[in-house]
Amino acid sequence: MQRERLAFRRSRSRRSTAVALVSTLVFAAVAWFGVTSAPGWPRVRQSFFSLDAAVRALPAVLEGLWLNVRVLVVCEALILVLGVLIAALRTLRGPVWFPVRALATGYVDLFRGLPLIICLYLIGFGLPGLRLTGIPNDPVLLGGIALVLVYSAYVAEVFRAGIESVHPSQLAAARSLGLNHRRTMRIVVLPQAVRRVLPALLNDFVALQKDCGLISVLGAVDAVRAAQIASATSYNFTPYVLAGLLFVLLAVPSARLADWAARRLARRQGLA
């Protein structure tokens, strides 16, 4: 009897796989036909999906992407440090710390609300415009500063949510052992908080990955700028598509990592 049931289940699963396959193919065919039958398609294909233009732009765009990756890594490291710091400052209690708390809260309010592109312009063009000695005018550096300022505010809020999700009884236990506030945070609260917010942090990391392309507005020759230069010389938009595709490919591993972290967290919470 068991064998017969297994056979039934197998046939059912074969059937649903077949249905899924057919419906996917039908959908793809409809989408393809819809786009290619559009009156402007030949022209769009030529200026957006030209293999020839893509091959020619590839070296420059790749080189630009390498700059994006370097900016990403350095910025992410700074953002994590600054984010934890701001979140920790916001958790300080007592009237003595009011100015620090207020400053941290003000920072988060300002940079979470400010559109990234405006922050980029203000830092990228405003800061060097002051003509102060020691102020850099390298667009990569200035763009990085703007990214760090804006993303630190987001990441600080993620960390703060994590810190506040740690039960007060954990703090009581740590304090009862004689740990001061700083050690309680570092040894007991933050490790638990970070584990809980890891999926959200990875999500912000993916967002930062593509926003790194915005430093091109300051003139940094990253993947987006390289694509713009290539398209300006060839009157063809394919380099943009190429750069976009490369950004997507870059994001896929991070997205899978975020999924994995979220699943692992769910499993762990199911255990506890």
Add this chain to the structure above:
Amino acid sequence: MTTNADVSTAASVLSVRNLVKRYAGQPVLSGIDLDVAEHEVVVLIGASGSGKSTLLRCVNLLEELDDGQVFLDGVDISDPRVDADVARRAMGVVFQAFNLFPHLSVVDNVTLAPRVVHGVSRELAEARALELLDRVGLANRARSYPDRLSGGQQQRVAIVRALAYDPRLLLFDEITSALDPELVGEVLALVRELAGQGRTILMATHEMGFARQVADRVCFLDGGVLVESGPPEQVLGDPVHERTRQFLRRIIDAGRL
């Protein structure tokens, strides 16, 4: 009749004087006086909300006092000029819900305070931790994480964590209340052993039978007031106050004594 008056403040490990604590204006403790002498086991009994846990938290300075003083070995630790973190080093607290650190292994939970607060080297702290864990039958779980342990095992680890730096005073806050009935015995056996070793213990509990066997003194709290205090056979067997009698009658009706 024995009262806390015949234990002089100087010889006490812990002295609480006129302790007052309010939550949002409502008094939770209304002028508590209590002494715990060296090697003494004092048990706090009383209904839920009578102030037992709050009293223990105030003694450990986890709550800010609204009035009164707490002396530890004759030093007023409730003085705001005293560093609470330093004062807490002489006390070990065990909580109702264990409160082990879930991201640290058993041995790391136990060695955290000795290493970080008391400056003991990792080798020494771990050797001591393993010795203590061995005594409570958990040496083989030293590398496990708390969520892999039963409630009784977790609570024994929590007790070992509080013992690891040899505190002068142990504070136990209803440490068996969150346990399944069949796991209560193993934890109480450990407390009995600690009492036998001459540890100074102040504990809140609902285990009346245990209080009768192990306590040197039982204190009955009701509505934030210390109503009655004395040897267990007197307070539990022949209480003076009507409120104590009512409480014990309810306990007996519930089959807990």
